[in-house]
Amino acid sequence: MYFAGLRCPHRLSDLPLTHDQGVESIVFLTTLGGLFLACGMTQKALKIANAEGGHPKPATTSSSKCLWHRFVNKAQLFGTWGPPHVYIIGTALNRMEQPDWFSDWALPTFDLGFGGIAIVKTLACVVNGAAICLAYHSFKHLGNNFCFTGVREKTKTVETGPYSVIRHPLYASILLAQASWAWMWWSYIPLVGLGLSAISFAAKIPIEERIREEDPLTGVEYSSYSKKVKYRLIPYVW
Numbered sequence: 001m002y003f004a005g006l007r008c009p010h011r012l013s014d015l016p017l018t019h020d021q022g023v024e025s026i027v028f029l030t031t032l033g034g035l036f037l038a039c040g041m042t043q044k045a046l047k048i049a050n051a052e053g054g055h056p057k058p059a060t061t062s063s064s065k066c067l068w069h070r071f072v073n074k075a076q077l078f079g080t081w082g083p084p085h086v087y088i089i090g091t092a093l094n095r096m097e098q099p100d101w102f103s104d105w106a107l108p109t110f111d112l113g114f115g116g117i118a119i120v121k122t123l124a125c126v127v128n129g130a131a132i133c134l135a136y137h138s139f140k141h142l143g144n145n146f147c148f149t150g151v152r153e154k155t156k157t158v159e160t161g162p163y164s165v166i167r168h169p170l171y172a173s174i175l176l177a178q179a180s181w182a183w184m185w186w187s188y189i190p191l192v193g194l195g196l197s198a199i200s201f202a203a204k205i206p207i208e209e210r211i212r213e214e215d216p217l218t219g220v221e222y223s224s225y226s227k228k229v230k231y232r233l234i235p236y237v238w
Contacts, residue, residue: 021096023118027184028091030125031084034132034177045139045146053144054153057215072203073149079196080174083181083189098185105188117186124183131177138162138169150211157212157221159229166231167209171201175233205232 090099109117141161145152162169174197181190212222232238 019114019118023121024091024098025096026125027121028088028096030128030184031181032088034128035084035088037132038135038177041135041139045142049144049146049152051144053146053155056147056150056152072200076197076200076204079193079200080178083178083193086189087181087185087187098187102185102187102189107182107186107188121184121186124180128177128180128184131173131180134162134169134176135173138173142170149208151215151218155218157218157225159225164229165235166233167226167229168201168205168232171205172233175201201233 087098087102090102091097093099112120138161139146141158141163143158145155145158147155162172166172175194178190178194178197182188182194209222209226212218213226215222
């Protein structure tokens with residue numbers, strides 16, 4: 001039996017993997033599993049919100065409808081989802097090794113050697129898991145308030161869990177995952193996506209917060225929450 005061009009062994013000693021392929025397989029499975037979990041959590045949260053939170057209300061500000069906001073949303077989606085899909089497809093088709101063109105974007109080795117790089121990649125996988133945990137707890141506390149843009153008919157300002165530390169922990173989990181990909185894949189490519197996402201969030205967040213502040217149901221409550229939880233994405237930074 002074969003998977004991604006590799007023969008699945010009957011015994012561990014029969015593994016047809018080099019050391020490089022073994023480490024890359026761990027990174028590959030972590031990346032694939034993270035995307036699978038992220039998609040599953042998003043779909044579950046959206047289903048709960050649609051069933052219990054009502055429909056998203058029309059935005060009270062024209063900012064959310066402008067072409068710039070739509071462009072920023074698409075840029076963020078591309079920066080977030082593009083690199084991992086390219087990595088997964090390219091690595092799977094290349095027998096658990098990064099394609100040559102992908103390796104051309106490799107980070108410097110810093111004289112770490114294979115063992116040192118393998119350790120850093122493994123630690124980065126742990127950080128990626130932490131990003132997934134942050135997203136899970138964010139969705140859990142968000143409950144039926146989840147909405148891509150705007151405010152739902154039945155909504156409240158969430159102030160518990162990660163939302164008691166920063167106002168947009170879901171966005172923070174995305175940035176943390178992208179940062180971990182750079183070290184997991186040992187590549188500059190995720191940093192390009194990270195920069196694109198960071199710029200997009202910097203543009204999106206003020207618009208989305210303005211929508212909540214202008215909403216009759218959440219405006220006063222959210223303004224009070226913003227004064228209490230001062231940081232949007234990174235504690236003590238912004």
